[in-house]
Amino acid sequence: MPAMRPQDILMPVAAGLCCKPGGFHIDPVRPVDRAVITHGHSDHARPGHGAVLATQETLDIMRLRYGDGFAGATQAISYGEEIRLGGVSIKFHPAGHVLGSAQVAVTHGGVRIVASGDYKDVRDPTCTPFEVVPCDVFITEATFGLPVFRHGDAACEVDKLLASVALFPDRAHLVGAYSLGKAQRVIALIREAGYGTPIYLHGAMAKVTQYYQSRGIALGELRPARGMKKADLAGTVTLAPPTAIADLWTRRFPDPVTAFASGWMRLRARARQRGVELPLVISDHADWDGLTRTIAATGAGEIWVTHGQEDALVHWCTTQGLVARPLALVGYGDEDSEEDDAAALGEEGGS
């Protein structure tokens, strides 16, 4: 029997990445019968599917956001666990993006394809580290798929924040961060840097942050910013969704210094456009070096590039002698989607 062609196993359709022989879609953007979901960000994890296969954490996060009836049925799968669907083997591996995030390895007829979802290959104290999965076809995101994106060491960025807090004891520091993942990672890094005083939270982040703590992630003492006297917030650090840091909401803080933790902060225009005074280059996506390093490490001969800066990454792959093509998937990682995500959680949490 001739070897299976990769595109017979997984192919992009309107609803997302479809596995015909297995009868499921990965991170579908429209309701489907059977969905395999990589992680809990709202552009990847949507409600209304018949059955959902995901890690326990991803299922819990979906439940937090959408309520109990977010899917007809759910099945939890652990990292390293393998299950079979219609002759296709599915195995989950950590993606290092946010708590519970996974790469999905799909093997059929001797061909292994890894759909990595969103990932990063650098240290994050709040989730299981990324694992390189050898494969024939590697499906990679390209959110920061340009060689200008080099994120550097997140700990240095947190040092920058704490230096500013020390320099302006009369001002509040507001750190914009995506509600799911980034906020908790920033808090954990602040704690690692030795900052022990309470950290304040925007209401939209309370629920998901409590969930992180319930999974055993130590974040120290956290307090709601709501109800605090303005003067008492001088010299403190507060985390808030990106949309809140440019909002009327900030008026409750004394002369706030606006920081924003994001890979986009590498670009001056992005920071200035948002009125950010203290850009912190901290990303939950792999930077250019991370993307290219990972692609090489998987040993895959064929690379499919999904959302982001596909052109540059596809070009780089071809210069390395790899077969590469962009997957025309829509609905992921549109630059604002993670913010919409925060807004969605914000509505639940209130401010």
Next chain:
Amino acid sequence: MNRFAELLDRLAYEPGRNNKLRLITAYFRETPDPDRGYALAALTGALSFKHAKPALVRGLIAARADPVLFALSYDYVGDLSETVALMWPSALMREHDGKPPPPTLTDVVTTLRTLGKAELPAQLARWLDELDEIGRWALLKLVTGAMRIGVSARLAKTAAAALGDKDTHDVELIWPGLAPPYLDLFAWLEGRAEKPVNRIPAPFRPVMLAHAIEDADFARLDASDFTAEWKWDGIRVQAVGGCDEHGNDASRLYSRTGEDITSGFPDLLPSLRLQESSEVTLDDSRKPLRTFRHQAFAIDGELLVVREGRVQSFNVLQQRLNRKTVTPRLMKEFPIHLRAYDLLDDGDNDLRELPFDDRRRRLVDFIAALDDPRIDLSPQVPFATWGELAAARADPAAAGTDADAVEGIMLKRRDAPYLPGRPKGLWWKWKRDPHVIDAVLMYAQRGHGKRSSYYSDYTFGVWTEADGNEQLVPVGKAYFGFTDEELLRIDRFVRRNTTESFGPVRHVVHEPDRGLVLEVAFEGLQRSARHRSGVAMRFPRISRLRWDKPPREADRLETLERMLASAAAARSA
């Protein structure tokens, strides 16, 4: 260099003037001579070395990066220095591995001064290897002469003055006599030395500026307290005559910020060399000796291009601006002219303390005595009531053949002394109402600098009938006028409604019932053979977004034609 780079980096993000001041002053306090002096020179634009051309920087990165990846990155980032700074392959060696320490600002400035053109690329590459991302960015901004970090020369001087609790005015007065790295200035500011003496024989005087007047202001103002002049659409300059201690001519032309722009206008210079003659009687019986002396004076006025007795538009004047040198051909095609509206010094006296009316009388006499075709007097606009002045402003035909170059009215209090800065209530500018039309967004392009990666350059059009069909014809391009929030919304609209892309240009949907209507304000219209529509706008900007308005209701080309016709009628009347 890294400390200076850090300063530039912080300044680039800091919106508040006071916080910027604090950052710069703190830098001056912490940084030793001569680094801080070169930093002050960099911030005030006083460094003189041959700037590296962007092509050189492109060449350096081309040798180190894949051209396709560079092109994609540059398109995305929108700023050459930043793209190269981020993409530059960082040498992983650190100091202890034998990597040389990064250059200081003084190293960079002094090396650049003497470096031969051929040595520049290799030197620049060495520095880029030694610096981090921010250092590389600052170095490239510095050597390409494109700092643009939102700090004016005046703000930098204010920050320096604050170091010694001095007034900015005092620094500005001695500034023309100072040179980088300003050791004498810092010594004075830190109380270690006397105030430096301004030995420039033709010094710049800090200019007096006007406030924009609002309708509500007139109720509080008495028309009889004020005089009015046309506001000319040129550039504000200060022409200063004088001679040095050897009696040589030292006349200077300064921009409104005190930048010496003399070298760009050699054709005006002879008119500034006023000579006084006097007779010296010698003790023997020989004939008395006639001696000449260059007379000192300072005129505040507008620089214009005048052809055949007629002031040309600002677009024409622009051909003469920002040039260090000019060709004889440029001088012939764009004859330069000074229109005087104030006299700050007549050689014998500093007149700035006098009321405006007195200065004006002296100016009239001075210009008459000058009798030079290149320098004339800015006429006053007679009026008795605000109503009369409003009528004159609405129809500046009284300005004669120069009506086109009138940008509005300047109001000056008769009793106002000449004060530096923008004192309240003394001078007012009253611009003409802009023209406004509704146009339809047709094409969008990504911006540069702050706007990079956002679609912020918009080509817009109005309706016209062509071959029996209603069509949109492009009439202009606008880059600003909208808020950051509006930019985000337009950007999203562009991304979601692109019908085609041609290279960097996005073709945005523009049909009678689908598309975005932009209210565009502009200062004037001209016939143009270069544009398909036959008209060109001056200073167009987005004044409002009309999400509510269907494109079919946008304006027609005929409306612009009518505006052109009525402007022409006003001219010939």
